[in-house]
Amino acid sequence: MMTRPLTGVRVLDLTRVWAGPLATQVLADFGAEVIKVEPPLAAVPQGEDAPGRRGPYFNQYNRNKLGVIIDLAQARGRELLLRLAASADVVAENFTPRVMPNLGLSYDALASANPRIVMLSMPGLGLTGPQRDYVTWGVNIEGLSGIGALTGYEDEGPLTGGMSYGDPVAGLHAALAVLMALEWREATGRGCHIDLSQLESLIPFLGEALLACQMGADLRPMGNRHPMMAPHGVYRCGGDDEWIAIAVRTDEEWIRLCQALGEQEWCADAGLRTADGRLGRQREIETRLEKHTRARGSVELERKLLTAGVPAQRLNRVGDLFQDPQLRARGAFVRVEANGEGFFPFRGIPLRLSASPGRIARPAPLPGEHSDYVFGELLGMSPGERAELERAGIISEAASAS
Amino acid sequence: MPPGGRYSWAVETDRGPAPLADMRVLDLSRHVAGPYCTKLLADFGADVTKVEPPDGDPARRYSPGGPTAPGEESPLFLHLNTSKRSVTLNLNHKRGQGLLARLLARSDALVHDYAPAEAARLGVSSDALCQRFPRLVVAAITSFGLTGPERDRPASDLLLFARSAVARMYGDRRRTPLKQYGFQAQYLAGLTAATGVMLALRWRRFNGRGQVIDVSILEAMLQLHEDALARHSYFGEERDRAYNRRPGQYPHGFFPCADGHVAIAAVMPQQWDGLALLMGRDDWRADPSLQTAEVRDARAAQLDAPLRAWLRQNTRAKLTEAAQELRTAVTPVLSPAGALKHPQLAARGYFDETRHPRAGKLRYAGLPFRLGGFEPRRRPAPALGEDNDEVYQGLLAIPDAEMRRLRAEGAL
Numbered sequence: 001m002m003t004r005p006l007t008g009v010r011v012l013d014l015t016r017v018w019a020g021p022l023a024t025q026v027l028a029d030f031g032a033e034v035i036k037v038e039p040p041l042a043a044v045p046q047g048e049d050a051p052g053r054r055g056p057y058f059n060q061y062n063r064n065k066l067g068v069i070i071d072l073a074q075a076r077g078r079e080l081l082l083r084l085a086a087s088a089d090v091v092a093e094n095f096t097p098r099v100m101p102n103l104g105l106s107y108d109a110l111a112s113a114n115p116r117i118v119m120l121s122m123p124g125l126g127l128t129g130p131q132r133d134y135v136t137w138g139v140n141i142e143g144l145s146g147i148g149a150l151t152g153y154e155d156e157g158p159l160t161g162g163m164s165y166g167d168p169v170a171g172l173h174a175a176l177a178v179l180m181a182l183e184w185r186e187a188t189g190r191g192c193h194i195d196l197s198q199l200e201s202l203i204p205f206l207g208e209a210l211l212a213c214q215m216g217a218d219l220r221p222m223g224n225r226h227p228m229m230a231p232h233g234v235y236r237c238g239g240d241d242e243w244i245a246i247a248v249r250t251d252e253e254w255i256r257l258c259q260a261l262g263e264q265e266w267c268a269d270a271g272l273r274t275a276d277g278r279l280g281r282q283r284e285i286e287t288r289l290e291k292h293t294r295a296r297g298s299v300e301l302e303r304k305l306l307t308a309g310v311p312a313q314r315l316n317r318v319g320d321l322f323q324d325p326q327l328r329a330r331g332a333f334v335r336v337e338a339n340g341e342g343f344f345p346f347r348g349i350p351l352r353l354s355a356s357p358g359r360i361a362r363p364a365p366l367p368g369e370h371s372d373y374v375f376g377e378l379l380g381m382s383p384g385e386r387a388e389l390e391r392a393g394i395i396s397e398a399a400s401a402s
Numbered sequence: 403m404p405p406g407g408r409y410s411w412a413v414e415t416d417r418g419p420a421p422l423a424d425m426r427v428l429d430l431s432r433h434v435a436g437p438y439c440t441k442l443l444a445d446f447g448a449d450v451t452k453v454e455p456p457d458g459d460p461a462r463r464y465s466p467g468g469p470t471a472p473g474e475e476s477p478l479f480l481h482l483n484t485s486k487r488s489v490t491l492n493l494n495h496k497r498g499q500g501l502l503a504r505l506l507a508r509s510d511a512l513v514h515d516y517a518p519a520e521a522a523r524l525g526v527s528s529d530a531l532c533q534r535f536p537r538l539v540v541a542a543i544t545s546f547g548l549t550g551p552e553r554d555r556p557a558s559d560l561l562l563f564a565r566s567a568v569a570r571m572y573g574d575r576r577r578t579p580l581k582q583y584g585f586q587a588q589y590l591a592g593l594t595a596a597t598g599v600m601l602a603l604r605w606r607r608f609n610g611r612g613q614v615i616d617v618s619i620l621e622a623m624l625q626l627h628e629d630a631l632a633r634h635s636y637f638g639e640e641r642d643r644a645y646n647r648r649p650g651q652y653p654h655g656f657f658p659c660a661d662g663h664v665a666i667a668a669v670m671p672q673q674w675d676g677l678a679l680l681m682g683r684d685d686w687r688a689d690p691s692l693q694t695a696e697v698r699d700a701r702a703a704q705l706d707a708p709l710r711a712w713l714r715q716n717t718r719a720k721l722t723e724a725a726q727e728l729r730t731a732v733t734p735v736l737s738p739a740g741a742l743k744h745p746q747l748a749a750r751g752y753f754d755e756t757r758h759p760r761a762g763k764l765r766y767a768g769l770p771f772r773l774g775g776f777e778p779r780r781r782p783a784p785a786l787g788e789d790n791d792e793v794y795q796g797l798l799a800i801p802d803a804e805m806r807r808l809r810a811e812g813a814l
Contacts, residue, residue, distance in 0.1 A: 192774030
């Protein structure tokens with residue numbers, strides 16, 4: 001049998017929403033046995049992604065995982081978790097810092113059940129410090145990190161977009177942290193507690209700005225402009241909300257752009273032949289450039305500029321990605337069955353390992369779907385014992401029973 | 403130092419060696435993506451040698467404020483190359499290739515960022531390397547990946563924001579779509595690649611073989627689409643750019659206040675109730691039709707003006723403190739200078755004060771996560787070729803006379 005990088009690694013996954021489930025998804029994609037431990041159905045908000053239905057959000061981030069329902073608010077539920085932790089390698093959670101200790105599931109408690117356990121905690125602002133209990137969502141992390149203040153139109157205030165940027169950055173760092181902790185365990189024989197502050201994991205993505213401002217730079221949002229290249233922007237094309245991105249990296253590319261657009265005057269303008277000259281006259285260039293782009297369709301213009309050797313890219317919409325020739329050729333989307341609702345294309349595994357590739361083995365679990373394996377096989381519980389715990393509301397085998 | 407011995411600044415901890423103390427990485431990458439990948443490994447104890455062309459990594463000349471002046475250090479380079487050593491090597495020189503092979507024979511992993519055509523020209527095509535060094539893990543970080551019709555197409559952060567549709571998420575519906583600040587696409591790809599290196603080395607432990615890690619920056623960016631791809635797939639929904647607020651939920655975004663901006667995510671019922679309580683809007687609290695973020699979004703026109711008027715009378719600090727008392731997600735929007743002074747980060751000792759021989763003492767972004775009690779001792783970014791002697795003479799045991807010749811011939 002072909003082994004995966006994480007074959008034999010068992011993860012108990014208590015995480016919710018985006019950052020945490022993305023972290024454990026990376027582990028599951030590469031062969032870890034990730035057991036998603038969910039609260040009883042009544043404790044979960046209903047809606048499109050409600051447990052019984054498993055909509056796009058849940059299915060996107062929980063593929064390859066197994067699912068059980070355990071009520072950790074009850075002492076016997078916590079006992080079950082500790083029993084599972086004894087045979088697990090990783091426990092992952094993204095609650096606020098007081099939740100796990102309050103449940104009696106602190107790192108010390110888990111480590112006394114299993115000294116080799118790696119515990120991943122990923123609260124917004126970290127496990128320690130005066131603001132550790134602050135409630136933060138992705139947008140708060142974006143604002144605190146400094147990245148929001150540097151993103152936006154020139155001469156305007158800070159900008160956030162429609163997504164919680166702090167989440168994927170934290171989630172992907174968290175997967176890496178677990179892999180490093182497992183590597184460290186090979187040398188020390190012991191697990192450790194990973195304290196991942198979502199804020200602290202985003203700040204390195206703008207580490208150069210932190211240093212630049214200490215070195216005297218006054219940084220502000222600059223739209224799509226670049227400090228050393230011009231023109232460098234997104235320009236409106238003909239049609240409804242159609243745009244093209246153009247990045248002129250060298251003086252040679254500038255001349256090619258002028259020739260492609262038939263701009264004899266620009267070609268002849270010696271002041272524009274250097275990046276410095278163009279950076280000083282950006283507004284003028286952009287205004288005139290957009291007259292050219294508005295007169296053309298984005299697809300046609302992209303082809304024309306690429307042929308001329310000018311880096312250009314039409315702005316895709318989300319739907320265009322499924323038809324993107326490069327992404328299709330590489331199989332970037334995979335059709336996964338979504339719990340009886342049919343097959344849908346999902347984002348595949350962006351990390352391609354030639355000898356031990358990731359794989360999508362199963363869709364996201366239905367609530368309690370893997371009760372037989374987890375409670376029966378792993379914990380060796382009898383049918384009677386399981387039925388009693390179900391009656392007491394400690395576990396729920398909702399899907400496996402149906 | 404004995405050949406293959408540990409380098410002088412390798413980190414030790416009270417638990418013994420650093421997490422990645424046994425890992426040796428050769429880094430041919432430039433700019434941001436590859437260097438961020440190897441920075442992550444180096445800061446956790448891997449032994450990373452950065453191999454630069456004779457004129458250096460272009461990042462040495464970049465600053466977010468414009469090109470670096472002569473003699474000035476690049477903040478980008480300083481940030482991305484902590485804990486690494488630098489050697490120069492001319493891959494276009496035939497003896498440069500021989501030296502590269504000798505370095506690779508002593509490495510666990512190679513990170514590079516050459517598109518396939520360029521990689522083949524420089525003698526670092528992935529398949530050839532794997533055949534020659536069967537235990538080597540090769541991570542190639544390229545804009546579009548190592549395969550497919552557009553594998554050699556030029557790109558940049560801006561073009562990848564355009565291609566990946568992430569630019570469709572940022573900006574005003576009536577104005578130009580925006581990319582985020584800086585090099586987000588490249589950082590994301592570097593992070594993804596570091597995970598790949600860890601996975602491949604773990605697999606090698608059990609199987610004895612190296613392999614190729616093919617990271618496309620474009621594909622790495624698809625990880626930013628939260629549920630937009632899945633929702634398009636299920637419902638055919640198209641996402642449009644959001645101007646400081648999240649579509650479909652209110653209030654969720656950046657809002658101006660008396661002394662700047664705050665980030666607010668009052669989405670859950672308890673958070674909305676907290677916000678309305680602070681505003682003294684008992685009518686909002688009592689209104690059952692305002693209890694979900696989706697309904698509030700539909701009525702945002704009615705809610706927005708009073709909320710903004712109230713925010714403008716209050717400072718970031720006051721709003722944050724009062725809202726957090728009620729467990730409502732309100733926090734200040736900070737500039738990088740503000741982040742450097744943030745009390746929570748200070749209390750956790752996040753920023754790492756490191757003295758660089760020319761740039762002086764600066765506070766660097768700390769580690770993105772803490773592993774147990776591991777505390778790194780980071781070396782500042784190296785000068786160009788600073789470690790030529792240590793690596794070529796120490797590690798490869800090249801005699802003085804040959805070093806002189808290599809230098810004279812331009813191989814280094």
